[in-house]
Every structure is written in C-alpha cells, then in structure tokens.
Amino acid sequence: MELDNPNLPQKVAVIGAGPAGMTAAYELAKGGAAVDLYEASPFVGGLSRTLELWGQLVDLGPHRFFSSDARINRLWLEVVGTDYQMVDRLTRIFYRRKFFHYPLKPFDVLPKLGPLEIARCGLSYARQSLRPSATGGSFEDWVVRAFGRRLFQIFFQTYSEKLWGISCGELDADFAAQRIKKLSFYEAVKNALLGDRKHRHKTLVDRFAYPLHGTGMVYERMAAFVKARGQNVFLSTPVRAVVTRNGRVQGIELEQGRFAAYSSVISTMPLTLLVKALPDVPDGIRAAADQLRFRNTILVYLHVDGEALFPDNWLYVHSPDIKTGRITNFRNWVPSLNRGRKTTILALEYWCYGGDEIWSWDDKRLVSLASQELRQTGLIGNSAILDGFIHRVNRCYPVYSIGYKQHLAPIQTYLSQVPGLSVIGRYGAFKYNNQDHSILMGLLAAENILRGTGHDLWSINTDYEAYQESATITESGLQQN
Numbered sequence: 001m002e003l004d005n006p007n008l009p010q011k012v013a014v015i016g017a018g019p020a021g022m023t024a025a026y027e028l029a030k031g032g033a034a035v036d037l038y039e040a041s042p043f044v045g046g047l048s049r050t051l052e053l054w055g056q057l058v059d060l061g062p063h064r065f066f067s068s069d070a071r072i073n074r075l076w077l078e079v080v081g082t083d084y085q086m087v088d089r090l091t092r093i094f095y096r097r098k099f100f101h102y103p104l105k106p107f108d109v110l111p112k113l114g115p116l117e118i119a120r121c122g123l124s125y126a127r128q129s130l131r132p133s134a135t136g137g138s139f140e141d142w143v144v145r146a147f148g149r150r151l152f153q154i155f156f157q158t159y160s161e162k163l164w165g166i167s168c169g170e171l172d173a174d175f176a177a178q179r180i181k182k183l184s185f186y187e188a189v190k191n192a193l194l195g196d197r198k199h200r201h202k203t204l205v206d207r208f209a210y211p212l213h214g215t216g217m218v219y220e221r222m223a224a225f226v227k228a229r230g231q232n233v234f235l236s237t238p239v240r241a242v243v244t245r246n247g248r249v250q251g252i253e254l255e256q257g258r259f260a261a262y263s264s265v266i267s268t269m270p271l272t273l274l275v276k277a278l279p280d281v282p283d284g285i286r287a288a289a290d291q292l293r294f295r296n297t298i299l300v301y302l303h304v305d306g307e308a309l310f311p312d313n314w315l316y317v318h319s320p321d322i323k324t325g326r327i328t329n330f331r332n333w334v335p336s337l338n339r340g341r342k343t344t345i346l347a348l349e350y351w352c353y354g355g356d357e358i359w360s361w362d363d364k365r366l367v368s369l370a371s372q373e374l375r376q377t378g379l380i381g382n383s384a385i386l387d388g389f390i391h392r393v394n395r396c397y398p399v400y401s402i403g404y405k406q407h408l409a410p411i412q413t414y415l416s417q418v419p420g421l422s423v424i425g426r427y428g429a430f431k432y433n434n435q436d437h438s439i440l441m442g443l444l445a446a447e448n449i450l451r452g453t454g455h456d457l458w459s460i461n462t463d464y465e466a467y468q469e470s471a472t473i474t475e476s477g478l479q480q481n
Helices: 021-032 071-079 106-131 139-147 151-165 175-177 183-193 214-228 270-278 283-290 361-378 404-416 425-429 434-451
Strands: 011-015 035-036 050-053 057-061 083-087 092-096 098-102 209-212 232-234 238-244 249-254 259-261 264-267 296-306 315-316 326-329 343-354 385-398 420-422 470-476 479-481
Touching: 011 021, 011 238, 011 249, 021 071, 021 214, 021 425, 021 434, 035 214, 050 259, 057 151, 057 420, 071 214, 071 434, 071 470, 071 479, 083 470, 092 151, 092 232, 092 326, 098 106, 106 139, 106 151, 139 175, 151 315, 151 343, 214 232, 238 270, 249 420, 264 434, 270 283, 270 404, 270 425, 270 434, 283 404, 296 361, 343 361, 361 385, 420 434, 425 434
Parallel strands: 011 035, 011 264, 035 232, 092 315, 264 420
Antiparallel strands: 050 057, 083 209, 092 098, 238 249, 249 259, 296 343, 296 385, 315 326, 326 343, 470 479
16 A cells, blocks of 8 residues: 555545536546546435336436526536426425425415414414514524414424424524525515515425436436546445545545545545544544434335326425325426336335334335325325335435534534545535535535635535526526526
C-alpha cells in the first residue's frame, strides 16, 4: 500500500451512484478528470432508481423532479434532452375514509370535514394567532404556530409520525424549515383561492418534468456518458472505508481489502458509516455519529388487474388505522412506463427502523398486509391483485430528531478539515434532500475539484433558495422566471 505519494496523479473516487454521486462523476468526466465511481448495488440511481416489474417500469416510490435553479435544470435537460413529458400532479390525502385534494381546496375540504370541523380548525388557527404558543424547537411547535393545532392533528401529525417513527414533539423543527418553510395557513388558503402558480410554494407545485423511461433514466444516461469518456463505473463494488494519513485523503479500501489510491474522494455513503470507518477519528466525533439514525423503507409493489383505478400520481395516507404512509400509482405518470400493458402497478410504502419487527417480515406477509390495506382504502374496488414484489431500502431517511444538529455540527466541522474529502447526498450529508438538492451537491462538488472553487456543500438545502438565476422546465425547455 503506497501512501503520501507526491507524484500521485489527479484522480477522483466517487462513492455511490445515486443522484449526488452520479452527478459528480458525470461532471468530473465532462471536465476531463480521471474518475472511478463505486456503487455497492448492481444498479445506478440510488433512491431514484427505476426497475422493471411485470413488463412495466416503476420507481422506488414517487420521485418528482422540480427545481427553480437554472444550473440544475440545464444539467437535467442536457442529460434528458427531449425525452421527458410534463406531468400534471394530482395527489390527495386519505383521512377518515375520505380523499382530500392536496394542496387543499376549500370547496373540496368543506363538505368532507363538515362545518363543525371547519369551525374547529378556524378557531384553532385564530386562537394560535391571537395567543401564540411559546416558541419551541419541535416540528409540532412549528406546524401549530403556522396552521393551528387542529389542522396539525388532521393533516400533519399521523403521516409524519408514520414516516419518522417518533412523535412530532420529538422531531426537530428543522424538518419543517427545510421542507415546508414559508408555507402557512394563510399561504395555503391564498394558493387554494387565487391559484397563484407563479408564486406557488414549492411544496404545492402542480406540474413537473418526468423522464419517459423513469427517474432512473437520468442516472443511467450519466453512467453511460462516464463510461463513454473512458472512465469507470464499478457496480456491485462496496467501499469499506476512506483511507487517510496525516489527516489527508489517500484513497479508498474496498470490501475485499484492496486499496486504491486517489487524490480526492467524493463520498455519498451513509455519514455514520463513513465516520466509523475513518482512521484516527476522535472519540467525540464517533460518539456524535452514534447518535444519528436513518429510517428504512419497505416498498410493496402490487400488480393489479385494471387500468383506470384512481387518478392520483400518489396519495398520502393519514389514517392512523392503516400502516402504509404513501401509495403511488405508476399508471398515472407517463404512458411509456406502462409499455402498453392493461394492468396497474401500485407501490405502498412502510417506514421502519432496522430493529422493528416489520423489517424482518417475509415477503408473503408484507404482500398480504399491503393487499389488505389497499382493499381497506377502497381505491381498487373489486379489481384482482395479481402478484406482489418487495423492495427494501436501508438507511434512506435521515431522522431529524430534536438535538440532531448538535451531533451533526462537530462531524461536519471535522470532515470539512480533511483535505481531499467531499461529503454529499442525502445519505452522505445527512440531509433530507430532494433530487435537485443532491444534483446540485454533486455539481458543486465537481466544480470544487475541477476549478478550485470553495462551494460550501454543507449549506445546500438549508439556504438552498439563494441561487443566482431562476428558471423552470416547461414542455418547450428552459423558461426564465
């Protein structure tokens, strides 16, 4: 093993082929750098992978791409070209055996909640506005201040607690600040009544661009480009550790124990695993990493006999008596996913920790649960469920429990001081990224290496809207805002 070699050529290793890592490798290859990408699974795309089931294409849940950042959209269009279609988003909330349009629409909500419940919501919001509760640091505190307690209980609490596995009082307000910042009762009502698309909150965007062959098409094309430039994409090749000496990156160690030398490493592997595998990490940093947790996802795909089952792209399941939190209908994205088949593929998502009982359930039991719960919603009527398929995703949601930033901050500081190491992506940076956040992280990480820029990769997602040029994707391409 040769370390500290001053003649080592500029060569970059990228760990992970999800949106962040794949974008970084793509940009590095485009810029003429020597790059090797290592992916533990047999596929590229990470959480944004597309797979084939029953002759059709499906994603790992609903993956909507939307950005107002011109840099991200130019890159996306550069890869996708004209092979995309604009999708009119329809999502609803399933609550008390009723379906509510999301974003909420007054003439939809009023008859379904009823005048008494509407009055309760209005009084709850008015009470909160007139006598604000004490400022607290939880997700529950944030949402109650913005919407009132009654709306929090109906449209936020159950779903959020399914997703995170902790009470909303234990979930950090930072989750709300990143995912629904600037959204409030007032803004939601204004959007519902006035339909202001130009200034609509990002959470409420009702049209988005979608690749004709699934979200994973973007990253498959990036991988093909990297290989066409003579660089390497190693699949089914897990990385055990980033190797450093005297505090500087020297390369990586593969699972088989083989060492490969690199001048720079871009890591999207789970932050907790990266820290634990680094040599000479102070005990305090390791202890901080031990306090960070990821949430797992179980995807149950059901093959249903029928075409026009229900119109939604996906639904949020707020009913507490149903375990699944989200249902995706791939029939309602773009026709090219279905490949002319007359059946529908639905995905039901179940979230858990690795130690939860459901994580170890066998496939048959999971398919049975999902089938029963799908029937319970009434979404498919008497349509036959033809088959089921299980896909498990480990460590896919960084859990923003209260105090997580106190543990994350010293890790960020420590890793920022390791020359040659860039840490990006949802897993790598422990940030609840959308695709656009991760793409931007990959793009800027590559720029830091290629051009010596000093982009602060940790800041992406927290102050993400501070971009310089705003533009969105339409049917005809990029449109300046």
